[in-house]
Amino acid sequence: MSNHIVESLKREIENFKTQIKIEKIGKVLELFDGIAKVSGLSDIKSSEMVIFQNGVMGVALNLEEDAVGVIILGDFSKIKEGDEVSSTGRILEISVSDNILGRVVNALGAPIDGKGLIRANNPSQNSGRSDSESLQTRTRPTAYPIEKVAPGVITRLSVSEPVATGIKVIDAIIPIGRGQRELIIGDRQTGKTAIAIDTILNQKGQNMICVYVSIGQKDSKLRKIEARLEAGGAMKYTVIVSAGASEAASLSYIAPYTGVSIAEYFMDQRKDVLIIYDDLSKHAVAYREISLLLRRPPGREAYPGDVFYLHSRLLERACKRNEKYGGGSITALPIIETQAGDISAYIPTNVISITDGQIFLETDLFYKGIRPAINIGSSVSRVGSSAQIKAMKKIAGTLKLDLAQFRELEAFSQFGSDLDEATKRQLERGKRAVEVLKQFQYAPMKMEHQVIVLYALVKGFMDDIPVEKIKEFESEFIDYSENNAKVFCKEIIEKKMWSDKGEEQLKKAIEDFKNSFLIEKIAPKALSR
Amino acid sequence: MKISSQNIAEAVYRATEGRSSQDLAVTLKRSAQVLKDKHMLGKSGEVLNALQNIFDKKTNTVRIKITTAKSLGLGERNRLENRIKEKYKAQIVVGEFFEKKELLGGMRVEIGDEVLDDTYKNKLHKLEKFLIQGK
Numbered sequence: 087m088s089n090h091i092v093e094s095l096k097r098e099i100e101n102f103k104t105q106i107k108i109e110k111i112g113k114v115l116e117l118f119d120g121i122a123k124v125s126g127l128s129d130i131k132s133s134e135m136v137i138f139q140n141g142v143m144g145v146a147l148n149l150e151e152d153a154v155g156v157i158i159l160g161d162f163s164k165i166k167e168g169d170e171v172s173s174t175g176r177i178l179e180i181s182v183s184d185n186i187l188g189r190v191v192n193a194l195g196a197p198i199d200g201k202g203l204i205r206a207n208n209p210s211q212n213s214g215r216s217d218s219e220s221l222q223t224r225t226r227p228t229a230y231p232i233e234k235v236a237p238g239v240i241t242r243l244s245v246s247e248p249v250a251t252g253i254k255v256i257d258a259i260i261p262i263g264r265g266q267r268e269l270i271i272g273d274r275q276t277g278k279t280a281i282a283i284d285t286i287l288n289q290k291g292q293n294m295i296c297v298y299v300s301i302g303q304k305d306s307k308l309r310k311i312e313a314r315l316e317a318g319g320a321m322k323y324t325v326i327v328s329a330g331a332s333e334a335a336s337l338s339y340i341a342p343y344t345g346v347s348i349a350e351y352f353m354d355q356r357k358d359v360l361i362i363y364d365d366l367s368k369h370a371v372a373y374r375e376i377s378l379l380l381r382r383p384p385g386r387e388a389y390p391g392d393v394f395y396l397h398s399r400l401l402e403r404a405c406k407r408n409e410k411y412g413g414g415s416i417t418a419l420p421i422i423e424t425q426a427g428d429i430s431a432y433i434p435t436n437v438i439s440i441t442d443g444q445i446f447l448e449t450d451l452f453y454k455g456i457r458p459a460i461n462i463g464s465s466v467s468r469v470g471s472s473a474q475i476k477a478m479k480k481i482a483g484t485l486k487l488d489l490a491q492f493r494e495l496e497a498f499s500q501f502g503s504d505l506d507e508a509t510k511r512q513l514e515r516g517k518r519a520v521e522v523l524k525q526f527q528y529a530p531m532k533m534e535h536q537v538i539v540l541y542a543l544v545k546g547f548m549d550d551i552p553v554e555k556i557k558e559f560e561s562e563f564i565d566y567s568e569n570n571a572k573v574f575c576k577e578i579i580e581k582k583m584w585s586d587k588g589e590e591q592l593k594k595a596i597e598d599f600k601n602s603f604l605i606e607k608i609a610p611k612a613l614s615r
Numbered sequence: 616m617k618i619s620s621q622n623i624a625e626a627v628y629r630a631t632e633g634r635s636s637q638d639l640a641v642t643l644k645r646s647a648q649v650l651k652d653k654h655m656l657g658k659s660g661e662v663l664n665a666l667q668n669i670f671d672k673k674t675n676t677v678r679i680k681i682t683t684a685k686s687l688g689l690g691e692r693n694r695l696e697n698r699i700k701e702k703y704k705a706q707i708v709v710g711e712f713f714e715k716k717e718l719l720g721g722m723r724v725e726i727g728d729e730v731l732d733d734t735y736k737n738k739l740h741k742l743e744k745f746l747i748q749g750k
Contacts, residue, residue: 126728
């Protein structure tokens, strides 16, 4: 055994060849928090990786006349003035392989979950690459640049396939399509992350890879999220990229780009990917910190001039690619935290204008018990119903109308007590719609169940159920429909639309269930009064 | 507008170009006064370096720094300087020679921000990395 080790080492040493080449070296002139000003490095490119004397990596950001501004990606406490810095000639990149799924990595793609190294793909693992590629390349982790130009117009396809979030109000009213960028915006503690996590949980069996990028979050929160995803069996198709609150701003700055590079790796294998940036407000703050330390001129709210480009170039990488250019898609759900509901601040308005719609969460609704606390009036999906299945499209139109009329009448009805029958009916329908759209956290709903419940609502089957009994009716009816509306469910799953036969069966099931529900739950109460 | 050390150095170079020794003394005195007035005396090192670089560029001078484990003989030094002269098409080569035992062997040549490190220490360091990372 020992002989074998000695022989192997001898062989390795014999095979080792050093190529001596001219390297570009600089010297650290000044050092701030996570930023170094370096002299020399005359031919360096923007975003090129550099290595400090103690092995810590950095990225060249500011190319000045006589110095280079470098952000340090790691522990900068051991770097001193006068230390040597060598350029690498490579733009910042990360190593990715299929084995990254189920792992928690840092902003440089290195594992931080204590589960060991992320191995390269096995030759047997189907990486989706062409067969002509050599075995050797396929067994190595693939290097993906962190900064990349977004796919061009020619390579793209319009968004047409839905991302099922499992959240009724989103799937019905603010549908998200594969390749879309939908912003989740709201104050603190309004359930922004909850929507993102529910969406990940609902991707089980939906042929979707998920990337959750945590930027400047507490480690305890991240741990909870990981445990939740693990418990829901979602870590099998999820990667978590983390740049914690205790880490340098430079890592928070590159974390979203690392996340999207991982997403691109899977998209290049023709897969659909969902990426969540939690949250881009902290990302902008990290970039502001870096920019101010690099002495870039501050603009509005002290953010640098290129803060729009910071987010637009990131979110433009989300796309649906056409088959000719490899297929696959990246759907992005960026999150923005507002202060006191102010969506007209600098970063929220920027990201609203970049994305294809927003889900706006409100504190008032949250404390009224309407959860998810989505303000339907301010929320929009610019992709619209083209990202919905046919059945949902048919129901959602009526639902939207019901809710819009309800909102209008609700305000109006507060001023007058005499309301005609039609108005009263609309108000009652609206109340029931709001109740139906409430949903518990971590309880995403299958698309066919959503269609069934919303069908019952919009066709008026729930009009005579008391509002406080709606949730009970809903959950029991879903269980009932599993056996009594099989044809309808099957049609929704397979054909995405119901037939007359399925509809008849569903109508009968709703009537039968409602009668028994009214007798069991409502009549005894009415009699006892 | 912010004045950089490079700006000052260029100004000094232009002001001193073609001056007689008497005028030169006055100009240099004034240059020092400008540095004082602009509160840039702390950056005088940078200004001098920048000025040196300008002169080197004008006179086609290359400065090299050579570090070896054992001191080089005069013949070796001359041979090295000539090679550098040829490679960089320089008229003058100014060499600084240093001795550092921890390099173990070989030589490290520094020309501006370019470094050619052919020392044993560097080779061993690369071997160490190769054996650890398999790179």
